[in-house]
Amino acid sequence: xxxxxxxxxxxxxxxxxxxxxxxxxxxxxxxxxxxxxxxxxxxxxxxxxxxxxxxxxxxxxxxxxxxxxxxxxxxxxxxxxxxxxxxxxxxxxxxxxxxxxxxxxxxxxxxx
Amino acid sequence: xxxxxxxxxxxxxxxxxxxxxxxxxxxxxxxxxxxxxxxxxxxxxxxxxxxxxxxxxxxxxxxxxxxxxxxxxxxxxxxxxxxxxxxxxxxxxxxxxxxxxxxxxxxxxxxx
Amino acid sequence: xxxxxxxxxxxxxxxxxxxxxxxxxxxxxxxxxxxxxxxxxxxxxxxxxxxxxxxxxxxxxxxxxxxxxxxxxxxxxxxxxxxxxxxxxxxxxxxxxxxxxxxxxxxxxxxx
Amino acid sequence: xxxxxxxxxxxxxxxxxxxxxxxxxxxxxxxxxxxxxxxxxxxxxxxxxxxxxxxxxxxxxxxxxxxxxxxxxxxxxxxxxxxxxxxxxxxxxxxxxxxxxxxxxxxxxxxx
Numbered sequence: 079x080x081x082x083x084x085x086x087x088x089x090x091x092x093x094x095x096x097x098x099x100x101x102x103x104x105x106x107x108x109x110x111x112x113x114x115x116x117x118x119x120x121x122x123x124x125x126x127x128x129x130x131x132x133x134x135x136x137x138x139x140x141x142x143x144x145x146x147x148x149x150x151x152x153x154x155x156x157x158x159x160x161x162x163x164x165x166x167x168x169x170x171x172x173x174x175x176x177x178x179x180x181x182x183x184x185x186x187x188x189x190x
Numbered sequence: 191x192x193x194x195x196x197x198x199x200x201x202x203x204x205x206x207x208x209x210x211x212x213x214x215x216x217x218x219x220x221x222x223x224x225x226x227x228x229x230x231x232x233x234x235x236x237x238x239x240x241x242x243x244x245x246x247x248x249x250x251x252x253x254x255x256x257x258x259x260x261x262x263x264x265x266x267x268x269x270x271x272x273x274x275x276x277x278x279x280x281x282x283x284x285x286x287x288x289x290x291x292x293x294x295x296x297x298x299x300x301x302x
Numbered sequence: 303x304x305x306x307x308x309x310x311x312x313x314x315x316x317x318x319x320x321x322x323x324x325x326x327x328x329x330x331x332x333x334x335x336x337x338x339x340x341x342x343x344x345x346x347x348x349x350x351x352x353x354x355x356x357x358x359x360x361x362x363x364x365x366x367x368x369x370x371x372x373x374x375x376x377x378x379x380x381x382x383x384x385x386x387x388x389x390x391x392x393x394x395x396x397x398x399x400x401x402x403x404x405x406x407x408x409x410x411x412x413x414x
Numbered sequence: 415x416x417x418x419x420x421x422x423x424x425x426x427x428x429x430x431x432x433x434x435x436x437x438x439x440x441x442x443x444x445x446x447x448x449x450x451x452x453x454x455x456x457x458x459x460x461x462x463x464x465x466x467x468x469x470x471x472x473x474x475x476x477x478x479x480x481x482x483x484x485x486x487x488x489x490x491x492x493x494x495x496x497x498x499x500x501x502x503x504x505x506x507x508x509x510x511x512x513x514x515x516x517x518x519x520x521x522x523x524x525x526x
Contacts, residue, residue, distance in 0.1 A: 079277050081193045087284055094293040100347050103241040104440065107226075107233050108346035110261075111447050114219075114226050115339015121219050122332035123324050126462070129215040133272045143274050146265065147283035149222075150276045153261055160245045162255050164262045165191050171259035172199055181206040212459050216328065220458035223335050227451015234444035235436050238350070303501050305417045311508055318517040327465040331450075331457050334485075338443075338450050345443050353439040357496045367498050370489065371507035373446075374500045377485055384469045386479050388486045389415050395483035396423055405430040 081165055085154045092155065101159055110152040117145035193277055197266045204267065213271055222264040229257035305389055309378045316379065325383055334376040341369040417501055421490045428491065437495055446488040453481035 079087075092098050120141055121129050133139040157164040191199075204210050232253055233241050245251040269276040303311075316322050344365055345353050357363040381388040415423075428434050456477055457465050469475040493500040 079281050081277060084277055084280055084284075087281070091284060091287065095291060102238055103244055104233050104236065104238060104444070105346055107230050108342050108440070108444065108447075111226050111230055111444075112339045112343040112346055114223050115336045115342065118219050118223055118332050118339065119336040121216050122329055122336055124216065126214055126216060132215055133274065139274075142272060143279040144283060146269055146272075146274055146276055147279040149265055150280045151283060153258065153265065154280075157258055160254060160258075162245065162251075162258055164258055165193060165196055167255040167259040168196055168262045168266075169191050169199070171256060171263060172196075172203060175203065179207060216332070217458055220328070220332065220335075220454050223332075224451045224455040224458055227448045227454065230444050230451065231448040234441055234448055303505050305501060308501055308504055308508075311505070315508060315511065319515060326462055327468055328457050328460065328462060331454050335450050335454055338447050342443050342447055345440050348440065350438055350440060356439055357498065363498075366496060367503040368507060370493055370496075370498050370500055371503040373489055374504045375507060377482065377489065378504075381482055384478060384482075386469065386475075386482055388482055389417060389420055391479040391483040392420055392486045392490075393415050393423070395480060395487060396420075396427060399427065403431060 081154065084150075085158050088151055088155050089158055101155060103156065103159060106152055106156040106159060110149065110156060113145065113148040113152055117142075117149060120145060193266065196262075197270050200263055200267050201270055213267060215268065215271060218264055218268040218271060222261065222268060225257065225260040225264055229254075229261060232257060305378065308374075309382050312375055312379050313382055325379060327380065327383060330376055330380040330383060334373065334380060337369065337372040337376055341366075341373060344369060417490065420486075421494050424487055424491050425494055437491060439492065439495060442488055442492040442495060446485065446492060449481065449484040449488055453478075453485060456481060 092101055120138075121132065124132065132142055154164065156162075157167075204213055232250075233244065236244065244254055266276065269279075316325055344362075345356065348356065356366055378388065380386075381391075428437055456474075457468065460468065468478055490500065492498075493503075
């Protein structure tokens with residue numbers, strides 16, 4: 079499945095439930111933010127070592143996948159409502175980042 | 191470009207700069223969260239009407255695209271580091287949501 | 303109760319449970335962020351009118367108070383761990399904001 | 415200065431600029447969330463050791479204090495608009511947490 083197909087599927091999911099009226103940009107930004115909060119909650123008390131192995135155990139992996147899914151679904155829905163192509167935007171941003179951060183140039187912790 | 195190709199491009203971007211050491215799950219969740227904060231900032235004081243037209247004007251659209259790009263890039267990078275396929279996870283989640291929220295069943299504001 | 307007394311109470315709560323080892327700045331910033339996500343979730347689908355009346359009904363008010371409490375508790379705990387006086391910092395910030403935003407000067411939506 | 419006095423000062427700041435019309439619960443939750451994002455950004459790439467010393471250096475301390483200030487100011491403003499006493503809510507929450515988490519009871523990483 080492509081991201082475009084996921085976007086269409088999510089759009090039709092909203093339409094079939096008459097949820098488009100709730101899917102305003104502000105509401106979707108808030109929903110995206112709340113889902114990132116749930117993803118954050120999974121990792122907040124883990125040591126770096128535990129966090130690195132967060133997907134080693136099936137039940138923990140399922141929780142992480144579930145929250146990553148929610149974040150992606152609201153991000154895609156927001157992009158759809160705003161008429162933004164998220165992959166094209168991200169690819170263009172990588173291009174700008176390549177100019178801002180040339181490889182091989184050291185950075186201090188503050189500039190990271 | 192597919193999301194998988196974007197993920198590989200972002201992975202190589204990190205590798206070329208020796209940034210993989212910073213790209214731990216906890217750090218990437220925090221970076222994702224900070225970028226959602228920047229996206230939120232663009233919309234926080236807008237009226238619903240203004241937010242609906244947030245991409246009508248080219249300079250404002252560029253800002254929105256830039257923040258959606260950053261959110262997607264960190265989400266994809268996090269998924270890569272954790273070994274999660276974000277589209278497959280999101281598609282599976284839509285399937286579960288179809289069971290949880292059958293079309294045509296009304297919902298109150300609290301249950302939305 | 304003062305905010306300083308709340309900070310001490312929260313500090314002793316952590317100490318009595320041997321939770322100080324988890325209360326690193328990064329972990330507490332993540333916990334703060336996750337709690338703001340829960341607060342956001344309460345408001346995300348509400349219309350502006352519904353959100354304005356979010357505390358009119360006792361059960362809904364209790365949820366809002368519970369999340370505001372969690373946000374304040376983690377903010378105070380983070381400030382304590384970092385050795386920051388949050389009220390002094392906030393009062394100093396209001397002073398700077400008074401210089402940045404003189405009363406009576408109109409602002410556009412973008413500058414808000 | 416007490417938190418109550420800070421709340422009144424922040425209320426008068428908003429009133430003097432005619433900003434009360436923007437200070438709806440949804441907008442303030444978004445602003446709070448965006449400020450937590452800026453606080454998160456300060457810590458996202460730091461190692462645990464660097465984060466522990468985030469306030470050791472004056473310029474870095476000033477940035478942390480500035481973001482903690484912004485978070486507290488929007489939290490207090492939101493509580494004011496909603497008619498919530500944040501310290502009373504937080505104190506009541508500590509009381510509930512004392513019942514939920516008795517001292518001396520071990521917790522696993524997942525339950526933390």
